[in-house]
Amino acid sequence: MIWTESNEHIQALVYQLPKEGKSVCGDSFYFNATDEGMICALADGLGSGSMAHESSSAISSIVKEHRDDDVSSLMERCNQALKQKRGATVSILKADFKTRTIVYSSVGNIRFILYAPSDKYIYPLPVTGYLSGKPQTYKTFTYTYEKGSRFIIHSDGLAVSSLRTYLKHHVTPEDISNQLEAYTKMGNDDLTYIIGQLF
Ligand SMILES: [Mn+2]
Structure with missing residues (x-):
């Protein structure tokens, strides 16, 4: 499944494929952009199939x-x-288009990389673990972004070791997504990615 959305501030693409042989994806996402900002969330439910979907879809709904x-309350x-529920790894990203600010928080193995045209990368280190209703501390990162960042x-x-290079050398979400096509054929896990370009 590929889904795209764009306005004058962002162009975004979401790609999702369930684990081979599964009809239900254990990953869930939420994406919404307005004139003021954008929010996206990605959750990977523990395990696979419907039990994993139950956890991750609770995240996209909430x-x-x-x-x-704000991101930490979320x-x-x-x-x-x-x-x-079984639990899930969760990442949430918000962007404010007026102040060109992004706020990001994550628990678990979902990864985030941002490439800025001045040749800078942002890739906050992951907090290990997963959410399951137990007491948890959150790290929330705030950055300003340059026009053209993706x-x-x-x-x-x-699993792509050269993901940063693809973000650097390919500009639009479609171009980057095309580069990743070969890596989506493994089929050994649910797979979801969200690519965005900020203007
Ligand atoms: Mn997974």
Whole structure:
């Protein structure tokens, strides 16, 4: 499944493929852009199939419902939503188009890389673990971004060692996505990525 959205501030592409042989994807995402900003969330439910989907889809629902909250409040809401469920790794990214600011928080193995045209990378180190309703501390990162910056958020079903190079040498989300096609054929895990270009 490929899904795209664009306005004058962002161009975005989401790609998702369930693990081979599974009809239900254990990863879930939420993406929304307005004239003011963007929010996206990606969750990888523990395990695979419907049990994993139950956890990860709880995250996409809660983020959709409370998308105006700040990122750290959203992370705690996500944590609470996973009580009595298996758990999930979660990343949330928000962008404010007016101030050119992004805020990012993550627990677990979902990765985020941003490449800025002045040849800088942002890739916050992951916090290990997963959310399951237990007490959890969150690290929230705030950065300003340059016009033309592009980013990727991906679940661990995508394993590409040269991902940073692809972000640097390919500009549009479509171009970057095309470069990743060969890496989506492994089929050994649910795979989701969100690529965005910020203007
Ligand atoms: Mn996974």
